[in-house]
Amino acid sequence: MSRDESVFAHIRARRATFRTDDYLLEARWWKEPVEPKLLRDFEGKIRAKAQNVLGLLISINGFSEGARSKSADQTPLILMDGTDLLAVLESRIELPELLERKWRHAAQTGSPWLPVSHILSD
Numbered sequence: 001m002s003r004d005e006s007v008f009a010h011i012r013a014r015r016a017t018f019r020t021d022d023y024l025l026e027a028r029w030w031k032e033p034v035e036p037k038l039l040r041d042f043e044g045k046i047r048a049k050a051q052n053v054l055g056l057l058i059s060i061n062g063f064s065e066g067a068r069s070k071s072a073d074q075t076p077l078i079l080m081d082g083t084d085l086l087a088v089l090e091s092r093i094e095l096p097e098l099l100e101r102k103w104r105h106a107a108q109t110g111s112p113w114l115p116v117s118h119i120l121s122d
Contacts, residue, residue, distance in 0.1 A: 024049060027058040034059040036066040039077070039112070046076045054103070056080065057112075068113040077112050078102040084116045092120060 024046050028034055039057065046055040055077030062081040078099070088095050093116060105114040 022050065022053045023056050024053055025056045025058070027060075029060045031061065033062045033064045034067050035064050036070055039063075039067050039070055039079075043072075043075075043077055054078070056099075058085065060085070063113065070112060072110055075106050075110055075112050078106050078114075079112045081115075087116045087120065092116075 024042075026042055028038075034057070042055055042057055046053055053076070057077055058080045060082040062083075063079055068079070080098075080102070084098060087093050088098060098116060098119065101119050102112075102114050106112050
């Protein structure tokens with residue numbers, strides 16, 4: 001399957017501000033989960049921006065095991081999948097709370113991945 005056949009939608013990097021932080025956002029609606037290479041590429045874009053820019057990568061169909069287990073000191077990005085987005089749309093969690101919990105997890109563990117199910121079960 002070619003890359004064109006696997007893409008439902010793709011939003012390239014967009015900037016947004018939440019609280020006092022600037023975010024670089026990329027969203028994917030691909031048939032397959034996002035692989036680690038895309039995370040490395042996106043992290044490079046984030047690090048090329050100003051120091052206070054954080055990254056939010058949304059993949060409706062999730063992330064491969066390798067992408068989910070990515071860990072780095074001072075990771076500048078967090079990951080959201082379709083389940084996270086659905087929880088926000090269904091009002092099971094507010095977007096600001098979800099982002100704050102994911103950022104806290106990333107800061108404490110170095111991992112950009114925290115599923116909303118873990119947050120809601122606390």
